Structure formats: structure tokens, C-alpha cells
Amino acid sequence: MRPFDYIRAEAQSDATRAGAEGATIIAGGTNLLDLMKLEVMAPDKVVDITRLDLGEIGEARDGGLRIGALVTNSDLAADMRVRKNYPALSSALLAGASGQLRNKATTGGNLLQRTRCYYFYDTDQPCNKRAPGSGCGAIGGASRLHAILGVSENCIASHPSDMAVAMRMLGASVEIESEDGETRVVDLAEFYVLPGEDPSVETVLKPGDLITHVILPAPRAGRQTYRKVRDRASYAFAMVSVAGRVSVQDGRITEAALAFGGIGSQPWRDGHVEEMLVGEEPSTALFAKAADALLADAVTQDGNAFKVPLTKRTLIATLKDLTAEIAQ
Amino acid sequence: MKTTLTVNGTTHEVEADTRTSLLDALRNHLDLTGSKKGCDHGQCGACTVIVNGRRINSCLTLACMHDGDEITTIEGIGTAEQLSEMQANFVKHDGYQCGYCTPGQICSATAMLDEAKAGWPSNVSGDLTGTIDLTDDEIAERMSGNICRCAAYPNIVDAIRETAEGRK
Ligand SMILES: Cc1cc2nc3c(=O)[nH]c(=O)nc-3n(C[C@H](O)[C@H](O)[C@H](O)COP(=O)(O)OP(=O)(O)OC[C@H]3O[C@@H](n4cnc5c(N)ncnc54)[C@H](O)[C@@H]3O)c2cc1C
Ligand code: FES
Ligand code: FES
Numbered sequence: 229m230r231p232f233d234y235i236r237a238e239a240q241s242d243a244t245r246a247g248a249e250g251a252t253i254i255a256g257g258t259n260l261l262d263l264m265k266l267e268v269m270a271p272d273k274v275v276d277i278t279r280l281d282l283g284e285i286g287e288a289r290d291g292g293l294r295i296g297a298l299v300t301n302s303d304l305a306a307d308m309r310v311r312k313n314y315p316a317l318s319s320a321l322l323a324g325a326s327g328q329l330r331n332k333a334t335t336g337g338n339l340l341q342r343t344r345c346y347y348f349y350d351t352d353q354p355c356n357k358r359a360p361g362s363g364c365g366a367i368g369g370a371s372r373l374h375a376i377l378g379v380s381e382n383c384i385a386s387h388p389s390d391m392a393v394a395m396r397m398l399g400a401s402v403e404i405e406s407e408d409g410e411t412r413v414v415d416l417a418e419f420y421v422l423p424g425e426d427p428s429v430e431t432v433l434k435p436g437d438l439i440t441h442v443i444l445p446a447p448r449a450g451r452q453t454y455r456k457v458r459d460r461a462s463y464a465f466a467m468v469s470v471a472g473r474v475s476v477q478d479g480r481i482t483e484a485a486l487a488f489g490g491i492g493s494q495p496w497r498d499g500h501v502e503e504m505l506v507g508e509e510p511s512t513a514l515f516a517k518a519a520d521a522l523l524a525d526a527v528t529q530d531g532n533a534f535k536v537p538l539t540k541r542t543l544i545a546t547l548k549d550l551t552a553e554i555a556q
Numbered sequence: 557m558k559t560t561l562t563v564n565g566t567t568h569e570v571e572a573d574t575r576t577s578l579l580d581a582l583r584n585h586l587d588l589t590g591s592k593k594g595c596d597h598g599q600c601g602a603c604t605v606i607v608n609g610r611r612i613n614s615c616l617t618l619a620c621m622h623d624g625d626e627i628t629t630i631e632g633i634g635t636a637e638q639l640s641e642m643q644a645n646f647v648k649h650d651g652y653q654c655g656y657c658t659p660g661q662i663c664s665a666t667a668m669l670d671e672a673k674a675g676w677p678s679n680v681s682g683d684l685t686g687t688i689d690l691t692d693d694e695i696a697e698r699m700s701g702n703i704c705r706c707a708a709y710p711n712i713v714d715a716i717r718e719t720a721e722g723r724k
Binding site: 231232234274276278 | 557573574575596597601604610611616618620671674678685699702
């Protein structure tokens with residue numbers, strides 16, 4: 229690991245000022261330190277935000293929740309309001325990492341965790357995300373973990389978070405404080421940016437920006453679930469995951485929200501697929517049609533083409549669960 | 557950088573480079589070599605310690621971030637003369653072979669029982685809001701952050717189950 233200066237933020241403004249001056253924020257440290265040990269990330273200044281007062285889950289004005297950026301993944305998953313009203317979020321958190329990691333991992337850090345692409349992690353390999361302009365080793369290389377939606381010719385890295393997939397499905401937004409002390413709220417739909425020309429840019433955050441909260445809108449009707457398919461039963465990243473909420477009335481789907489992990493360059497949501505379901509009677513044929521629409525633009529490699537049929541099957545199974553006793 | 561750590565009830569001042577992980581501070585600066593380094597990347601759990609009541613991977617956190625924190629390592633869980641219940645049950649059930657993962661397993665299991673007691677659900681709990689019954693599946697899921705290369709898993713689960721039952 230390269231040497232670095234350590235700054236402990238006592239106030240949010242310490243963190244934003246340090247960030248604007250080039251320091252990298254550390255929260256739980258479970259992703260940043262992993263990457264610093266490998267020198268994939270090599271900040272010369274690190275600002276510790278763990279003493280800031282951002283560890284509470286409060287009620288938002290509209291009946292939703294306002295989650296402090298430092299709330300740990302364990303505390304968020306165990307919060308009774310989350311378990312009752314946003315069960316897909318509790319399930320997604322509990323499907324991620326391990327008990328020890330969830331005790332350290334924070335809400336803000338989880339959103340910003342970097343890809344698990346092998347080429348990103350190996351500083352001897354080309355990677356446009358780590359070293360812009362060096363190329364993409366995964367295209368034509370090992371791509372089992374990689375994305376099939378929202379990719380570019382410069383990068384096919386997938387976003388690894390489970391939590392963010394559930395939050396995307398729930399319509400969460402991110403509250404950000406910038407160096408000038410201003411606060412802005414960005415919908416998670418606009419928070420991540422596509423890899424395009426420069427895959428090293430992953431979000432709309434600027435130097436000096438501090439995530440202070442994640443806001444969940446008031447709970448909505450319907451059944452929720454998070455289904456994760458992975459290479460082993462626990463403690464592994466998603467090959468494919470689906471967060472879903474569906475309401476059914478009088479035999480017809482009245483609302484549907486779906487987000488996907490393991491297959492997108494960011495937590496993936498496609499409003500068109502949801503619209504296809506609304507107003508229809510649940511059926512396997514309908515679900516298959518929705519899956520085909522979701523995957524119509526998939527760009528695959530030899531190593532990850534299996535994700536097309538796997539996503540289709542996972543989505544059908546998820547929608548059957550969410551509409552059970554009604555679907556044929 | 558100077559950091560104050562209270563480890564197993566004793567307060568220490570550690571003078572270490574900012575890069576020092578909590579694991580390295582414990583092992584190299586405080587000579588508490590019970591906590592093990594398996595992967596140094598959060599993947600194996602051999603370095604598990606309990607900080608302010610919660611189990612964490614001590615390899616993935618900086619010592620200087622823990623100024624003022626209370627840390628329990630395997631040395632603080634019990635002694636050779638006075639084993640904790642969990643330790644005694646690992647011995648009874650032969651919950652190890654080479655023993656390298658064992659300090660991490662025991663710290664992790666000890667804190668895991670408190671998580672279950674607090675009603676935290678897991679990925680295999682059928683009902684997110686129900687009461688927790690520590691079945692073998694529950695124990696395996698909650699302990700999945702501790703890898704055992706010798707694959708002593710069935711015996712580890714036996715040791716944890718017996719400890720959990722003893723506490724009921
Ligand atoms: C072995 C292993 C297995 C894992 N498995 C899974 C899994 O199955 N599913 C899953 O979803 N995750 C998994 N993870 C990843 C884990 O969830 C993340 O490491 C964790 O959520 C990151 O949170 P943190 O607080 O530790 O972030 P840090 O490491 O502290 O920070 C991560 C990034 O976020 C930035 N940052 C943090 N907080 C803020 C803030 N408030 N404002 C602005 N920037 C901020 C930091 O600068 C840094 O770039 C795994 C990790 C490991 C090591
Ligand atoms: S040494 Fe910390 S998890 Fe492996
Ligand atoms: S006893 Fe050898 S690694 Fe677990």
C-alpha cells in the first residue's frame with residue numbers, strides 16, 4: 229500500500245473540504261482498503277468520515293425513510309421498518325457479503341463500491357476504468373462476472389452491489405452535500421453514469437461531494453422480493469439478481485417495479501419492461517415476453533452469454549413468486 | 557500516528573504508520589497473535605475480532621480509525637485454563653483440524669449468537685420479522701464469512717449449536 233495522510237473529519241464540512249482538495253473518503257473501508265492494498269486505488273490523502281453524525285435512520289416527510297450514509301448494512305437490514313415495509317432491501321443486504329463485512333460496510337460506501345472485474349483488480353492488466361485508455365481485458369477475455377446491459381466498447385464491468393439493486397427498485401434517491409455547503413438530491417436513476425467513452429467516471433459525484441443520506445419513498449403496496457443467483461450459496465457476488473415489487477388486483481397486475489443486479493454496468497431498471505406487465509393477467513408467457521424485452525439489447529461475450537437465459541429464468545421465477553396463486 | 561486501543565480490557569497506545577491495519581496492530585504491535593491473517597482481503601474471516609460488540613474483519617480496517625474503541629480478540633474470549641463455553645464446545649466437537657481459522661471462527665460465532673439474540677434475520681430466515689431459530693442452515697449462513705480450508709464445518713456447526721442451546 230502506498231503511504232497516505234490520514235485526516236479525521238469532525239464535521240461534514242471537513243470531509244467536503246478535504247475531498248475537494250483531493251482526499252479520498254473512507255467509511256467502512258471494506259472496499260477502499262481492499263483496493264488500496266492492491267494499489268488499484270492509491271490516494272495520498274484519506275479522510276475518515278466515520279465520526280460524523282450520519283448513523284441514524286430517520287423518517288422522511290412523505291412517510292419514507294432517510295437513511296444516514298454511515299448506517300451499516302447490518303443495521304439497515306435489521307431495522308424493523310425496513311424489514312416490514314421494504315423487505316426487498318433487507319433481503320438484498322442479507323444476500324451480500326458476510327456478517328463481519330455487513331457490520332462495517334456503510335450505506336454510502338456500498339453504493340460506491342467498485343466493480344469486481346478481474347482486470348480492474350490486476351494492475352498488470354489493461355483496464356479503462358482503472359487506467360483510462362489502456363483497453364479492456366474483459367472484452368474477449370474472462371467475463372463471467374461481467375455485464376450484458378449498459379456496456380460500451382470500452383468497458384463491460386458490472387456493478388456488484390446487491391443493496392443498490394433493491395434501492396433502485398424502490399425508487400431511492402441520494403442526498404449529497406458539496407464543498408460549498410449546498411445539498412442536492414439525485415434520483416438513483418440519475419446517480420450512476422454509463423461507461424461510454426470514459427468508464428473511470430461512474431457517478432455524477434464531483435470531488436468534495438459527500439453522500440449524507442439515502443432517501444426511500446413512502447412504502448408502496450404489493451409483494452416484494454430479492455432473488456440472487458450466484459456460484460455458491462453464500463458470500464459470493466450475484467451472477468444475476470432481481471429485486472421486484474408487484475401488486476395484483478382482481479387478477480391483473482396494477483403496479484410493477486423491477487431492478488437487476490449482476491447483468492448491468494449499473495443497478496439496472498427498464499421502465500418499458502414494467503409497463504408491459506401492468507394491466508395484464510400474470511402468466512408465464514407474459515413474464516417470458518417481458519424478459520425477452522429486457523434482454524433484447526444484451527451485448528454478450530463467450531464468458532457471460534449464459535446470463536441471457538439465466539436472467540430470463542430468474543425473472544420468470546421471481547414474477548411467479550410475486551404473483552403466486554394467480555399465475556398460470 | 558498515535559492511536560489508543562482498549563484490547564481485552566487493557567488500554568494501549570499504539571504508534572504506527574497510517575497504513576497499519578487493525579490486524580497488523582494487534583499482531584505486530586501488541587503481540588496478540590491469536591488473530592490470524594489468511595487472505596488480508598476480507599475473504600476468509602481468520603482475522604475476525606469483536607469491536608464495540610460487533611464482529612468485523614480486522615484486516616480491512618485501519619488501526620487509526622479505531623481510536624478509543626473496545627476490541628475483543630481470541631485472547632480475551634477465554635484462556636487455556638478457563639475456556640469460554642464456545643471454546644470448550646469447539647474442543648468437545650473437534651471443530652478444527654489445523655486450527656488456523658479457529659480464533660476467527662470462535663470470535664465470529666461468539667458475536668453471531670448476540671446478533672441472533674437481537675433478532676437479526678439472515679438470508680435463510682423464511683420470515684424477516686419472525687423469531688430466530690438457530691437451525692444448522694441458519695448457523696451455516698451466519699458463519700459463511702469464516703472459511704475453513706480443512707473443512708471442519710460440520711463439527712464447527714455442532715459446537716456452535718451446542719453453545720446456542722446452552723444459552724437458551
Ligand atoms: C469478500 C467480500 C465479499 C463481498 N460480497 C458482496 C456481495 O455479495 N454483495 C455486495 O453488494 N457487496 C459485497 N461486498 C462489498 C461490500 O458490500 C462493500 O465493500 C461495502 O458495501 C463498501 O462499504 P464501505 O463503507 O466499507 O465503503 P468504503 O470502502 O469505505 O468506501 C467505498 C467507496 O465509497 C466512497 N465513499 C464511502 N462513503 C462515502 C460517502 N458517504 N460519500 C462519498 N463517498 C463515499 C469511498 O471514497 C470509496 O471510494 C463484498 C466485499 C468483500 C470484501
Ligand atoms: S485475513 Fe481478514 S478476512 Fe482473511
Ligand atoms: S481448521 Fe484448518 S482452516 Fe479451519
